Amino acid sequence: MRFFTAAALLLASVPAVLGQNATLLAGLISLLNDAGLSQLVNVTSQVNTSAAGPSVLAQLSSGGTYVLFAPNNTAFQQASSRLPSDLDGLTDLIAYHIVSGNFTGVSTNYTNTTLGRTLLSDPKFVQLEASGEHQVLAWANRSDGQVHVLNQLNDTIVTNATTYGNITVYTIDNVLTIPETFAQTVPVNNASLFSTQAALSLVSVPYYNSSTNQTTNETLFEVLNSGLHGFTLFAPNNTAVQSVESNLTSLSSNQTALITLFQNHLINGSTVYSPLLSSANSTSAAGEPLTFVLNATGHYVTSGNVTARIVQPDVLLPNGVIHVIDRVLVNVQSDPSAASSA
Structure with a gap:
């Protein structure tokens, strides 16, 4: 019941932010729940109550093309002590799991990498050469035949891939770590x-x-x-x-x-x-x-x-x-x- 409540709370504020794209977000939430990613839905519902959260969700539901790196429930449980305790920190974390762009058919074998710009641009975590620049995420196929998100504190593997509209959902087995100093x-x-x-x-x-x-x-x-x-x-x-x-x-x-x-x-x-x-x-x-x-x-x-x-x-x-x-x-x-x- 808690997870359905989280989804309902998330969707309750969607129309004011997303207008006609509320349907897209509702479908994505349903897909995540069906895929056993209810903890991600729960965390995202919390993010939606932060100052910047609705803007992040509006981008994801804008009709653009994105890749969502979606930690499974076990990943969130294992990372519970490392998750930010404040809503702004959670928003930044979720923003780092969303990459803008179409990567259909793109595949690289390490040491070549695939890189994409995430939605994370908070200057607390991103101090690149251009003001407002977005942090990147890197991933590649390793010799084990699996796609790994690179240079993470915990080796992170893509365990499943599915699509909803223009959004590709990569299920991963760890919560990603935002680049550190x-x-x-x-x-x-x-x-x-x-x-x-x-x-x-x-x-x-x-x-x-x-x-x-x-x-x-x-x-x-x-x-x-x-x-x-x-x-x-x-x-x-x-x-x-x-x-x-x-x-x-x-x-x-x-x-x-x-x-x-x-x-x-x-x-x-x-x-x-x-x-x-x-x-x-x-x-x-x-x-x-x-x-x-x-x-x-x-x-x-x-x-x-x-x-x-x-x-x-x-x-x-x-x-x-x-x-x-x-x-x-x-x-x-x-x-x-x-x-x-x-």
Whole structure:
């Protein structure tokens, strides 16, 4: 009875918000209940009472094309202690489960990924380069033949797919986690060169703060964690760092060279997700060219005379993206003029 009551409460306020599209939402709610996704209906009914909730539901029921990643009842039960306790937080969480666009027939095999923009744009969770930008979600087929939502704290699998009108419903076995900060994300993604606050705090870089119109020296950790709005970082994994450990040790006493090395792993001001890399040859924060190749063996990035393979693409952050690579881009050359233009 509780779930039918939740659906009734949700639909009670629909006409004022959605007008003629109330029928579409009613049909979707019926489909979710029939599919055993009653907890999602219950949570969505709560979201509908928040300030932004009706707007999110209006978008979903606008007649546009969307993908709804729908956690099953067990997923909600397992995540009960992690769910936001406030309505605004629940609204943001539900918004992150809805992707805008038509992905019919789109299928990628990891390490290639499919990406879509979600309805999540709350600046508390999204600090990308453009104001009002929406956070993305990434998914792909893994070697087990199943579709996985990528870079989640809990491995998340699409267990069923169905459609209602222009809405595709992907049933998933976990509640999704909204991308967390650089400090929270990197240590669990095997990117040791950039994995600790201590290591990154050894490198100071000039940072321009647009809100104060001042340039100050900040640690690279602080810049990546909360300073930059929009960046792409190529982060070498443990094996990559170990293979050039002697080179890195020799650079440790040369702050200028160390800064340049880090900057040649970074695109400043642009969040470039993996499907866009091959068409977006870029300039690093040190002013050096970064070039990309995608072929049958994988996705590669080159800086100077070093080419690395992207082994874990699209590690999502509130303010950028990380691609984990299998080699350190040992390039200490720089072009200040090109860096300034970039």
